[in-house]
Structures are given as C-alpha cells and as structure tokens.
Amino acid sequence: MRRADRLFLIINALRGRRTALPARQLAITLEVSLRTVYRDVADLQASGVPIEGEAGVGYVLRKGADIPPLMFTAGELEALVAGTRFVRAFAGERLAREAQAALIKIEAVLPPDLRERAAQSRIFAPIWRDTFQNEVAAMLDRLHEAVLAHRVLCLDYTDAQGRSSTREVLPLCLSFWGGAWTLGTWCRHRDAFRNFRPDRIASCRESGEVFVDQPGRDIAAYLVTMHTHYAGLE
Known part of the structure; x- marks a missing residue:
C-alpha cells in the first residue's frame, strides 16, 4: 500500500470517533507495524492535521475538525462490497488489488452501523485459484x-x-x-x-x-x- 493511501486511511479511520482509536487496531487494519503507524501519525501531526493522542493511548481528531462522511444506503454499500469481491475473484491481480484498496477507503469513512453492515454481507465470490x-x-x-x-x-x-x-x-x-x-x-x-x-x-x-x-x-x-x-x- 502506498504511503499516501495509508495517511488517507488513518485520517478517515479517525473521523467521527468519540473515543480514541488504538494504534494497534490501525496497524491491523493497514497491515503494517506499530512503528509505521506511530511514524505516519507523527508526520500527519507535523503537517498540521489536528490529531490528538499518543502511542499506547490511542488517537482522535480534534473536535470540530471532522467533516461529514460519505453516505451510502445499505443496498448501495452491499453492491459495492459484492462488486469488489467479484473483481478480486475473477479479474487480474492488479485490478483486484485496486478494488480492495478502494473498498478499504470507502469503509474507512462509513458510520459504524454501515461499516458493520458491509462486514456482514452474505454475497461472496470465493477465491479458489489454481x-x-x-x-x-x-x-x-x-x-x-x-x-x-x-x-x-x-x-x-x-x-x-x-x-x-x-x-x-x-x-x-x-x-x-x-x-x-x-x-x-x-x-x-x-x-x-x-x-x-x-x-x-x-x-x-x-x-x-x-x-x-x-x-x-x-x-x-x-x-x-x-x-x-x-x-x-x-
């Protein structure tokens, strides 16, 4: 994942949160090390992004810095998830990676209820490639x-x-x-x-x-x- 994409996802993962998001959770979501999360957050803070918190505690965006999230209906979101899964299963490797990255960005800006709905979609395209x-x-x-x-x-x-x-x-x-x-x-x-x-x-x-x-x-x-x-x- 490109560094610019990681920084985008960190900011959007913090949007709308009322409680601090642990760095470990960010690391798992982004599939990077804790050290990488700490460095990326520090770079964002140095560039003026109003992130508060520290390592071992978690991070939040300063109150008033948030903007409204992308809005999808439950049906629209399920269509996006299903489409991404089909691309991952049947397209070339490059397009499959790009589709997955796009879905991660979309999920990062969703309200918690819709994010949970996306995770529970029962439309699958299993990847069983020989x-x-x-x-x-x-x-x-x-x-x-x-x-x-x-x-x-x-x-x-x-x-x-x-x-x-x-x-x-x-x-x-x-x-x-x-x-x-x-x-x-x-x-x-x-x-x-x-x-x-x-x-x-x-x-x-x-x-x-x-x-x-x-x-x-x-x-x-x-x-x-x-x-x-x-x-x-x-």
Missing part, C-alpha cells in the same frame, strides 16, 4: 496494460475448434461475460472486430507499435458492432 487460473489472471494484467497504453499485440491463439493462428490486434477493451473474459480487438488479419478469450492465448507479445484510435476501428465502433451484430468468439 495454477491455470493464476496464469489467466497474469494474462489479464498484461492485456489490461496493453488496452490502456494502446499497444499493438501479436497473439498466438487457439480457437474453440482447436485451430491455431497468429493475430496482430489492436486491443480495445476487456469484457467479463459471467463465465469467461474476452479481449475486444480490431484484428488486422481479419480486418474486422474480433473477440479473443485470454485463456486460449498461448502467448502474447507487444509489437512495439502504439496505435491511435481511428473512426470505425475504435471502442465506440466496437460497442456498436457488438450490440447490433455479435461477431462471436474466434
């Missing part, structure tokens, strides 16, 4: 980075009929269909939009080329095409 699933998660991370950076990819791919081919593609998006992920692309070999399943990609190489969106070959055109005439999986 070696193959870990490899798919790593592939999703690589594909996600290529989508964000507009990097042209060369894919060694095996389709549903067991036929192998090499494709040069412009990666446009990743989609999750409830049972499988697909990489939405403009395929230069087919000169058309095509979807590829990450679990069928034998290897993925960057060509060294960065592409620029072009009308008719960009994400907007892809979404229209998928909506009006689903091209199917290669």
Whole structure:
C-alpha cells in the first residue's frame, strides 16, 4: 500500500470517533507495524492535521475538525462490497488489488452501523485459484496494460475448434461475460472486430507499435458492432 493511501486511511479511520482509536487496531487494519503507524501519525501531526493522542493511548481528531462522511444506503454499500469481491475473484491481480484498496477507503469513512453492515454481507465470490487460473489472471494484467497504453499485440491463439493462428490486434477493451473474459480487438488479419478469450492465448507479445484510435476501428465502433451484430468468439 502506498504511503499516501495509508495517511488517507488513518485520517478517515479517525473521523467521527468519540473515543480514541488504538494504534494497534490501525496497524491491523493497514497491515503494517506499530512503528509505521506511530511514524505516519507523527508526520500527519507535523503537517498540521489536528490529531490528538499518543502511542499506547490511542488517537482522535480534534473536535470540530471532522467533516461529514460519505453516505451510502445499505443496498448501495452491499453492491459495492459484492462488486469488489467479484473483481478480486475473477479479474487480474492488479485490478483486484485496486478494488480492495478502494473498498478499504470507502469503509474507512462509513458510520459504524454501515461499516458493520458491509462486514456482514452474505454475497461472496470465493477465491479458489489454481495454477491455470493464476496464469489467466497474469494474462489479464498484461492485456489490461496493453488496452490502456494502446499497444499493438501479436497473439498466438487457439480457437474453440482447436485451430491455431497468429493475430496482430489492436486491443480495445476487456469484457467479463459471467463465465469467461474476452479481449475486444480490431484484428488486422481479419480486418474486422474480433473477440479473443485470454485463456486460449498461448502467448502474447507487444509489437512495439502504439496505435491511435481511428473512426470505425475504435471502442465506440466496437460497442456498436457488438450490440447490433455479435461477431462471436474466434
């Protein structure tokens, strides 16, 4: 976890509290040592954040320094928790970590009753990954980075009929269909939009080329095409 994120979480964990929050509890929540908590709190105090208390006693924000917390209904909160759990279970490792960090920040600013409601959500997405699933998660991370950076990819791919081919593609998006992920692309070999399943990609190489969106070959055109005439999986 980045230090800036830790400092944010410490401040928000103290918001609205009437009693001191022990440093040990902060350490457990942030998964850091007590020494790190002490140092971070001291740095916040030195920078002007009105935190009162000391090591061994606990910390509170000075009265009048608090601001209203984020407000969610119980249903909205449960949706956020469920969404985070699904991302952790089925997305790539990087996105899963980011989703978990986001949820920690949200929970840090919730009133105690809603924080307890979040902890008691009965919607789960168990993480039971084997070696193959870990490899798919790593592939999703690589594909996600290529989508964000507009990097042209060369894919060694095996389709549903067991036929192998090499494709040069412009990666446009990743989609999750409830049972499988697909990489939405403009395929230069087919000169058309095509979807590829990450679990069928034998290897993925960057060509060294960065592409620029072009009308008719960009994400907007892809979404229209998928909506009006689903091209199917290669």
